[in-house]
Amino acid sequence: VSMATQSETEHSPILLTREGRDLVDLLQNWKDRKQNLVDLRELEQYKAGHLLDSVCLPFDSLLNRVAELPPKGAVLKLIGDDEAKILSAETSLRTRGYLVDNTILWSNEIQESLSHNDLLELGNQKNLLWCASPCLSEYISLIESSLLNGTVQGMQETIALDLACGCGRDLVFLALRDWGRVVGIDYLPEQLERTKQLSRNHQVKDGKIELVERDLEASGLPLLEFPGTCHLVTVARYLHRPHFAELKKLLKPGGFLVYHTFMKGCENSAIGRPRRPQFLLQPGELAENFNPSTGFEIIADRVVNIHDGRPTSFFVARRLSENTTENS
DSSP, rough: OOOOOOSSSSSOOOOOOOOOHHHHHHHHHHHTTTTTTEOOHHHHHHOOOOTTTOOOOOOGGOOOGGGGOOOOOOEEEESSSOOOHHHHHHHHHHHOOEEEEEEEOOOHEEEEEHHHOOEOOOOOOOOOOOOHHHHHHHHHHHHHHHTTTOOOSSSSGGGEEEETTTTOOOHHHHHHOOOOOEEEEEHHHHHHHHHHHHHHTOOOOTTTTEEOOOOTTTTOOOOTSSSSSSSEEEEEOOOOGGGGHHHHHEEEEEEEEEEOOBBBTGGGGSSSSSSSSGGBBOHHHHHHHHHHGGGGEEEEEEEEOOOTTTTEEEEEEOOOEEEEEEEO
């Protein structure tokens, strides 16, 4: 992986001179404020000792793992054991829209100080800088509670389907929450490879995530092998209206549809895209298609501006039983 070399970009200072209590107080402050802490060292070095709540994104693979970073515009703090690599990583991240406001050069002395002050952690990382789609993140606890109180005895019985899964953050998010069978469909093989890498990076058990390479917009019915089997169907940043009728057939009674995608108004945002009407939901459009008359209870139907200012749907609906639908 080629990384940028140091340029005219103004760099934050490498913390070479902080020692003792001053350093410990600084790092404690970073942790307490839940800063985005990126450790650029190799995995084995990281596992031998790292700052609590930091994540391991080794320098040589950093640019291939940007899906594990928070959204662009986030402030990052970098930790490394090579000053040149820290500066190079900082420049590369800045050019990709991130802010780096402080860096630290790791040393044995720093590791010892952290150990003496309960700020040192061993082994694999336990923190994440990335998140699932914000709608899924907000409603997942409600969804799981509803399933456990109704249709399933344990999360290992559940089946989740992610349409147009992209680099797989929602899939890994669900797998880490012990969903039983997690299936992702996308037509881009490079996205499926990124999903596999993200899964490996977070030690997801082999076979937990199933990936299907498929053009969801090709002729025919691409989802027929999943009729009435899913406890969750999630769609993020993708819209193909002919799928609406099929989505209804995928869910078991009591299962949930989570739909988070771009709304009309994105074309007027600072980013200005997507612009084409076929990629933009109209207000109330999902509620027109998924409501009690079509077999769904609407849990949430909101428009929320995401971090870059674009309006998106926060839509969650629960599949009703046939008897409930007939009586409504």
